[in-house]
Amino acid sequence: MTKLNSLNERIMSTMRILDSHAHLDDDLFDTDRDELFESMAQTGIETAIIPGVSPERWDKQLDIAKRYSCPYGLGIHPWFCEDNPQQALKQLTDKLNRYREDPYLVAIGECGLDKIRKDNWDGQIIALEAQLSMAQQLNLPVILHVVKAHSEMLAILKRYSLPRGGVIHGFYGSLEIASEYIKLGFKLGIGGLILNTSARKLKTCVAQLPLESLLIETDSPAMTPRNAAESRNTPLILQSIIAEIANLHKKSSVLISEHAFRNAVQLFDLKLILI
Template structure:
């Protein structure tokens, strides 16, 4: 019997496959993903200037997608950009492939003006609440501020803390609020002790897997560009940390992402 019969179904819950780093070989990458049992990738939005190409790629490859404004990408004219987001979201609210608001969030290292970051995020959280959609959240050095906001807004569908790299205590705060943790290529770094300890002690029900391609690849990656093809390695590492089978972990990750985003 061929191995492909047992090939688990895998979804990359966060990959920027619309970015120009994939323009030369996007079709080949999707073919390679399918050969590894990676069904699809959710493509998050980052700014109005990116949405047109993002939506084109999502339609071309039948990918689920989110729309949002990332804290790295808003401009001085952020009010107009939020209006564009409202319009784009309302136009697509009934499309099955439109599954979340994001990528949005807070970033004290690389984000823009802090007060504007807060306004832009609060708008998007309110939008997600009004549409009963989950959110895809980017957070760097701002967990306490984000947790306070999420407690105040109380999104019924929750969402995912993308690229999670925090402590077990912070993870448990998010889990209590109904959010999942996005675990990516950083888990494959030997020095990621805090993240490994967190994943070891968190329920599989609270995790989903992602790559943030083309960024956030593990240190040992030979190719500078990250891709969804590292997902089986992430599954194996989670399985090792949790002392469970890779098949069980793979199945649970698939269930978690399909339930969260209603895929």
């Protein structure tokens, strides 16, 4: 073993890492999920938060979360909203009532607004506002998906008092927009897009953000960085995300990982899960 490899291993052993947003219940992981979790453990990744996306997928998601001791959220993703989402919202209410005492239920979401799929825009808004109300009632943070809809999202969030705040997952916006979310008590999830050389705007923004506002995530199996070895994304790229943020802030990877880990533990109240 070279001195450099030995140093890298010592550095990794001092880092606590978790993926704050990974869909590890996705069918693309069905053939090698055990091996993936073993590789995550070997590289210092302690766990991943699995967000919910639709009633049809919650049961499998909950089974995977239980099997691998992963914290999770329950929610309705804007891609899966109907024009009239009342039935799905009732199912969500029932599911939350059933699992509300589960310490592994740590968030409402993934929910949000997505103008790329705006054919169901009215349903997206109805579902989002209902889920924000659920977050208020259950005192849980929210995991928000926001694509080309930051002005609308900020306007809605300003009407709600969310004591636990939440995270803007897969953030890809300006410093001005980021600052508005931070003022409202939200953190920003930074994923594999930061590894793309073309992501200059995101890199500029992240370099100026306070470390207390950042979470690291992958959105696996989606959001694979360009030039990645495989088309399927996994939490195993987290080390590279940390290294890139460290480079942008001119800090050590250990410091970045400490902040990101602490931020996730505080936001999602993971103290009883991660000992």
